[in-house]
Amino acid sequence: MATHVFLGSPEATEPLTHELLRSFPRSRCETHPPALVIAQDAPPLLPTSPAVVFARQILPDAEPVAAASIRLWAELLAQRCLAALPEGQPWRLHVFPHYGAADAGRHRCELIVAALREHLRQRHRRTLRALDTALTPFTPAHSLVQLALTSPETGFLSLALAPTPSALRHLVVPQPEGDVPIASDKAAPSRAFAKLVEAEIRLGLRIPSDATCVDLGASPGSWSYTALQRGAYVIAVDRSPLRPDVMQHPRLAFVEGDAFRFAPEAPVDWLLCDVIAAPERSIDLLRRWIEQRLCAAFVVTIKFKGHADYPILDSLKSFLPAHCDAFVLTRLCANRNEACAAGILRPAGAG
Ligand SMILES: C[S@@+](CC[C@H](N)C(=O)[O-])C[C@H]1O[C@@H](n2cnc3c(N)ncnc32)[C@H](O)[C@@H]1O
Numbered sequence: 001m002a003t004h005v006f007l008g009s010p011e012a013t014e015p016l017t018h019e020l021l022r023s024f025p026r027s028r029c030e031t032h033p034p035a036l037v038i039a040q041d042a043p044p045l046l047p048t049s050p051a052v053v054f055a056r057q058i059l060p061d062a063e064p065v066a067a068a069s070i071r072l073w074a075e076l077l078a079q080r081c082l083a084a085l086p087e088g089q090p091w092r093l094h095v096f097p098h099y100g101a102a103d104a105g106r107h108r109c110e111l112i113v114a115a116l117r118e119h120l121r122q123r124h125r126r127t128l129r130a131l132d133t134a135l136t137p138f139t140p141a142h143s144l145v146q147l148a149l150t151s152p153e154t155g156f157l158s159l160a161l162a163p164t165p166s167a168l169r170h171l172v173v174p175q176p177e178g179d180v181p182i183a184s185d186k187a188a189p190s191r192a193f194a195k196l197v198e199a200e201i202r203l204g205l206r207i208p209s210d211a212t213c214v215d216l217g218a219s220p221g222s223w224s225y226t227a228l229q230r231g232a233y234v235i236a237v238d239r240s241p242l243r244p245d246v247m248q249h250p251r252l253a254f255v256e257g258d259a260f261r262f263a264p265e266a267p268v269d270w271l272l273c274d275v276i277a278a279p280e281r282s283i284d285l286l287r288r289w290i291e292q293r294l295c296a297a298f299v300v301t302i303k304f305k306g307h308a309d310y311p312i313l314d315s316l317k318s319f320l321p322a323h324c325d326a327f328v329l330t331r332l333c334a335n336r337n338e339a340c341a342a343g344i345l346r347p348a349g350a351g
Contacts, residue, residue: 003041004058004062013037020039027040037055090130095113145158169204213270214262214272221242271300
């Protein structure tokens with residue numbers, strides 16, 4: 001049995017706790033405000049473990065740790081990293097605070113990282129050289145060290161050794177704290193573009209140039225706009241027109257009609273769907289497109305009215321891994337009361 005730390009968002013710790021208790025019924029969950037949930041006596045996290053929609057980041061196999069000063073934190077980290085990390089292999093380090101007001105502890109975390117780097121520079125240069133600060137998807141060679149401070153002197157330490165971070169890529173994300181800030185784009189028809197961009201980043205795949213996309217519930221057109229910017233061809237379906245400049249784009253065809261009745265003449269590369277609908281309708285639509293192999297990749301928003309319907313997402317937790325080479329099922333930073341399913345289908349006939 002293991003202890004895992006789940007980082008949610010402050011307004012969604014209750015749904016996160018309920019979700020964890022559904023997934024790991026024998027575990028004991030304890031909340032550390034504002035947004036950490038510690039699951040004790042939980043099963044080990046495996047590639048087959050279910051996605052946790054309301055967790056932004058997960059610290060697998062975490063243990064409580066304590067140190068009284070920045071120097072002692074750096075020494076503790078150095079000792080634990082040097083003892084465990086595979087020699088010469090890339091590793092990443094996320095140190096973040098989780099106490100007090102908004103940015104309390106942020107500077108302390110930066111000082112701990114700087115002190116650790118200095119410690120390694122003096123005595124263990126090879127380990128320092130292997131420290132990788134990129135935010136790209138984990139490769140099977142990557143290890144991930146995460147330290148969440150719950151006070152200046154206490155925290156949780158997780159050492160996920162290679163290939164765990166890449167094997168758990170539906171659970172553990174390359175972005176520290178699962179935070180994916182998206183630069184604003186004032187030219188986009190609405191802020192909704194941020195959801196599609198974040199989904200691409202989390203999936204680790206951008207819509208390629210020349211891809212064919214169907215955008216269901218496309219108006220006023222931010223997702224179509226983003227796909228067109230990538231160089232894609234878009235069939236946009238909505239009952240209302242898109243912003244005029246997007247409508248007139250030479251690589252966009254607009255279909256006025258019902259998203260749930262639409263089927264492409266031939267399979268497309270991407271299904272994009274941000275329709276406002278009951279969650280079960282969006283989930284059924286996604287399942288149908290996947291089962292009929294109408295797309296090769298997808299980003300679909302599932303919208304909720306209150307909190308009661310969240311367990312409906314559980315049905316996708318076994319469906320998506322059965323059909324996808326890679327997927328995310330998560331509440332995006334850019335989502336409000338929504339979740340996002342994004343994935344890349346496994347080629348037909350592949351195991
Ligand atoms: C949240 S908005 C989509 C925003 C869009 N993704 C963007 O980036 O601009 C939802 C859209 O779904 C459309 N919609 C709702 N039900 C629909 C249906 N059954 N068929 C087609 N469009 C629908 C609405 O007209 C609305 O434009």
